[in-house]
Amino acid sequence: MPVLLSIGEFARLTHLSVKALRHYDEVRLLAPADVDPSSGYRLYSTAQVPTAQLIRRFRDLEMPLDHIRAVLGSTDGVERDRLIAEHLRHMESKLDRTRATVASLRDLLEGRDSGSGLVVERRRLPAVPALAVSRTVGWDDIGGWLGDAFARLEARLASEDLERRGDGGALYSDAFFQAHEGEVVAFVPVAAGTAPATPWTAGARDRVELVVLPAVDVAASVHTGPFTEIDATYGALGTWVGERALGAGGPIREHYLDPAASGAMRVEVCWPIRDDRAAAGEDVRPPRYGAGP
Amino acid sequence: MPVLLSIGEFARLTHLSVKALRHYDEVRLLAPADVDPSSGYRLYSTAQVPTAQLIRRFRDLEMPLDHIRAVLGSTDGVERDRLIAEHLRHMESKLDRTRATVASLRDLLEGRDSGSGLVVERRRLPAVPALAVSRTVGWDDIGGWLGDAFARLEARLASEDLERRGDGGALYSDAFFQAHEGEVVAFVPVAAGTAPATPWTAGARDRVELVVLPAVDVAASVHTGPFTEIDATYGALGTWVGERALGAGGPIREHYLDPAASGAMRVEVCWPIRDDRAAAGEDVRPPRYGAGP
């Protein structure tokens, strides 16, 4: 037979602090079973203990209160399990990333320098016809979005019987780095002639399209190793470009080199630089990305 | 040769957002190498890239900005490595706890109920002479503090040649559960006669002392399994006590049963309850803890 407990007693049973319990009441996550009308005292039922403990577990896993409310409120058991499983996957991938960061820090501390062997290649990327998807993406969502995007691109390649010409890649707008949210374009090069003559224009969001990526001069360097350490290559390559005063505007381009060729994921980072004609005084604007008509 | 970059460029090189960089400037964690006096533009040196990337790695590991500032500012290399190693240990133990929580949630979801086999024993704990240490402890520090405390108690047992009488344990004040910070007493029972006749009094903080823990009636239940899941036992035991209207004031007591006896860590949770005399109408106050003179 359930019985009513004071907030302090309920805190002892559930290991939730009194302050947290009041907060959960305020945001309508866990309201007390009853409130004394004269004193305003919150009264919790022993029947609420399991719910409170579930909340505590979820909070231990840093699940946001909104998400917990959704889980607790979902009458559909299937939907509920899906939400929880999704969060567990999220936590597990976070564990992996943390482990990788710890390892890379250990390397750093023990003097294993990964950036010293930097090889920079300067070259002109020609205009390339490609199948592409574009979208405003948040920093933390980039991994998931790229996975989705390439799956969609592959599906379209197959369904339209298009011929692939080289490794896939992505374009990252300045805003993506500067505000940690911005336009990203995932692309797969295709055979010439299959794409229209019109160059890339922004506007069509999140739709697979045939486009032509503009030609651009770049300084390029290949990153090998975990994705979380790609900032080392960015730092080294950006420093290389900066110290030679070669910087130009426009998105940074990454090429995802076929893992089959080397056994491990390798990423070629392409940093836009001025071209020779610009150095000769010609008026050559850097390629603009996402400017629209 | 280092060169100066705008904040936006520096953001691209370091993968820190512009907002974060301005924040780090404001809190004096990473000031730009120079500031244009007329425009106020921040100018960062390429020589600052490694520091910025180190900050990013530490933030990925959720190291607080104050802690990072201490690490970067410590001229003493040994001290610096110690601070970093400490944080890595911290992260690794957090990883372990998260893994355990994920596992326990999976169990919960798959219907493995750990609380159903609850056995509650009602009994009177006699007054017990003990060697004890007491302190105000925060919720997240409890594991570390208990480890320290028992090490100190063991050392004193050895140095004073005292005879141990049973498993160690701890007393947890109401405040510890309700505000997640409060008085905790770690103790090891010793042979009668070695302790003074005076009962426990608060006041002496963080010092090993001989005391007498007062007698108390309790409902007790043994928790087996990871420490992070002990809330299940608290919930079940507290519900048991609540539904029988047996609740009494005073600290909760845990006994850490000798692992040698069963192979795994087991914790006996003792919940104070009214004794029989109270039920018979006698005026018996619940034992008070930390009341002082």
Add this chain to the structure above:
DNA sequence: TTGCTCCTCACGTCACGTGAGGTGGC
């Protein structure tokens, strides 16, 4: 009567993010 538990504001914390409104150089 004193202590204790509980109550409600109101504000603080941490590490930024979100606009608003404005300036300077190409």
Add this chain to the structure above:
DNA sequence: TTGCTCCTCACGTCACGTGAGGTGGC
């Protein structure tokens, strides 16, 4: 001249924690 990048407030967010000041029942 237009756009772009940068600037400074001021306020918002998330999940509580920290007091201040006060009430009700034993």
